[in-house]
Amino acid sequence: MDILRxxxxxxxxxxxxxxxxxxxxxxxxxPTDLSVLISGESGVGKEVFPQIIxxxxxxxxxxxxxxxxxxxxxxxxxxxxxxxxxxxFTGAHESRKGYFEVADNGTIFLDEIxxxxxxxxxxxxxxxxxxxxxRVGSSKVLKTNVxxxxxxxxxxxxxxxxxxxxxxxxxxxxxxxxxxxxxRERKDDIFLLFRKFASDFxxxxxxxxxxxxxxxxxxxxxxxxxxxxxxxxxxxxQISIIEHEREISGSVIRRYLxxxxxxxxxxxxxxxxxxxFASEREILYQILFDMKKDMNDLKKLVYEIMQSExxxxxxxxKHAPVFQKHYQDDQLHQPTNIPPxxxxxxxxxxxxxxxxxxxxxxxxxxxxxxxxxKALEKYKGKRKQxxxxxxxxxxxxYRKIKDYNIDY
Numbered sequence: 136m137d138i139l140r141x142x143x144x145x146x147x148x149x150x151x152x153x154x155x156x157x158x159x160x161x162x163x164x165x166p167t168d169l170s171v172l173i174s175g176e177s178g179v180g181k182e183v184f185p186q187i188i189x190x191x192x193x194x195x196x197x198x199x200x201x202x203x204x205x206x207x208x209x210x211x212x213x214x215x216x217x218x219x220x221x222x223x224f225t226g227a228h229e230s231r232k233g234y235f236e237v238a239d240n241g242t243i244f245l246d247e248i249x250x251x252x253x254x255x256x257x258x259x260x261x262x263x264x265x266x267x268x269x270r271v272g273s274s275k276v277l278k279t280n281v282x283x284x285x286x287x288x289x290x291x292x293x294x295x296x297x298x299x300x301x302x303x304x305x306x307x308x309x310x311x312x313x314x315x316x317x318x319r320e321r322k323d324d325i326f327l328l329f330r331k332f333a334s335d336f337x338x339x340x341x342x343x344x345x346x347x348x349x350x351x352x353x354x355x356x357x358x359x360x361x362x363x364x365x366x367x368x369x370x371x372x373q374i375s376i377i378e379h380e381r382e383i384s385g386s387v388i389r390r391y392l393x394x395x396x397x398x399x400x401x402x403x404x405x406x407x408x409x410x411x412f413a414s415e416r417e418i419l420y421q422i423l424f425d426m427k428k429d430m431n432d433l434k435k436l437v438y439e440i441m442q443s444e445x446x447x448x449x450x451x452x453k454h455a456p457v458f459q460k461h462y463q464d465d466q467l468h469q470p471t472n473i474p475p476x477x478x479x480x481x482x483x484x485x486x487x488x489x490x491x492x493x494x495x496x497x498x499x500x501x502x503x504x505x506x507x508x509k510a511l512e513k514y515k516g517k518r519k520q521x522x523x524x525x526x527x528x529x530x531x532x533y534r535k536i537k538d539y540n541i542d543y
Contacts, residue, residue, distance in 0.1 A: 138162075145183050148331050149324035153316040158187065164311045165191035170263060172248075172308045173286040175315030178365030184313060185244035185284040194282055197241030200234050205247035212255050214271050223272020235268055235279045242282040248308065249289035249300060256301045263307045283308070318363040325356050328364060332371040343381045345374055350385030358392050418525065422502040504539045507532070511541070 138158050141147070147158070164171055165188045173181045182201065189199045207215050214224075218233030234243055245251075251259065262268050263283060267276050285308050294300035318325060329347065337344035347355065360366050370391050374383060510521040522532040535541075 141187060145187060147183060148328050149321055151316060151321040151324055154321060157184070157313050157315055160311065160313050161187045162191055164188065166193065168282055169310045170308050171284045171311045171313060173284065173313045173315065175288065176317045176363055177288045178363035179315045179317060180364055181286040181315055182246065185242065188284055189242040192282065194241050198238045199242050200238045201244040201246060202234055203246045205250035209252045212252065213258065216255065217258060217268045217270055219271035220273045233270065235262060235281055236277065238281045239279045242284060245283065245285045247287060248285040249287040249291055249294055253301065256304050260301065260304045260307060318360040318367065322356050325367065326352060328367055329355060329371055332368050333375060336372050336375040340376065345378065345381050345383050348382055348384050351383050351388040354385050354388055354392065418503065418506065422499060504541065507535055507539065508541060
């Protein structure tokens with residue numbers, strides 16, 4: 136079957152050589168049982184290729200199951216994939232088959248494979264190597280004959296370096312790699328896709344299809360489209376519904392194109408977990424360290440004053456030994472480049488305002504509030520960016536803004 140017929144069958148739009156190469160690899164590997172890893176940015180259309188592989192394989196009459204690993208909670212992912220026995224956990228009122236058992240003699244597509252927790256990765260590796268798995272809460276080994284296709288928009292090599300993905304699983308999945316190009320590397324396909332989407336939405340909403348004027352075509356082709364085909368489709372749908380004029384100029388389409396420098400989607404929400412609280416503790420620890428540094432700087436300043444030629448002899452003689460002991464004790468735990476100097480009685484210095492040096496509030500809440508305000512000021516009130524700077528979740532930042540009555 137030639138590539139053109141495959142594109143027509145699966146609704147693939149584009150003439151990019153990179154896209155054609157990816158389709159060709161998928162068709163060649165389909166008759167085998169080799170595992171395939173599809174990589175590419177979010178929105179490039181990775182979900183179509185497992186279907187191409189399945190439909191051109193000897194398993195095409197078997198079950199095809201697509202699983203989004205990032206959408207299943209970590210606590211239930213093992214049960215979803217491998218099944219569970221009755222009573223194996225709270226709420227398990229009856230036994231249940233997992234996806235690998237249901238897809239026996241078929242194909243299973245694991246999307247966002249990089250989101251799998253490490254314990255599940257170990258189980259998955261065993262399935263790949265021997266076809267064996269165990270239901271949650273069972274000790275009986277089951278067998279499955281399933282073809283596995285995985286996809287990710289993450290750099291798994293970086294995930295391996297960070298200890299978030301198993302290296303042996305990566306090489307087992309990556310037997311045949313297929314890399315899909317981002318839309319900005321398929322500039323000749325952008326206008327073709329736009330016309331297809333415009334036609335589809337015109338039929339869906341029963342209205343004339345929108346058309347792009349030359350200046351609008353130029354803007355569309357030059358836009359980077361970090362959201363790829365999915366972003367282009369959304370923009371086309373917005374313009375089709377909102378604009379009354381069917382001929383779209385450059386000035387009109389510019390209103391629908393976001394700032395090219397904006398943060399790339401999708402944004403991963405970390406949620407409230409132990410990592411979030413660990414980040415908050417790190418902030419408090421940093422505040423404490425800064426306070427200690429400020430106190431040491433203050434002691435250093437007073438120590439230097441005590442060495443000055445005009446230091447009052449009576450005050451020096453009374454307090455110098457005690458202060459020198461505290462200062463030198465600090466230096467044992469936090470060495471500095473200041474050489475030890477013997478204290479001597481000095482004279483004629485007015486120290487009436489020395490107490491003002493330590494007027495700064497040492498409250499942890501005050502320090503934390505100041506840091507949050509500085510972060511909000513730095514990003515001009517953009518709370519998502521401020522939360523990232525502080526190392527806490529956006530939800531936590533909202534709560535602290537409310538608790539501290541910060542006007543932002």
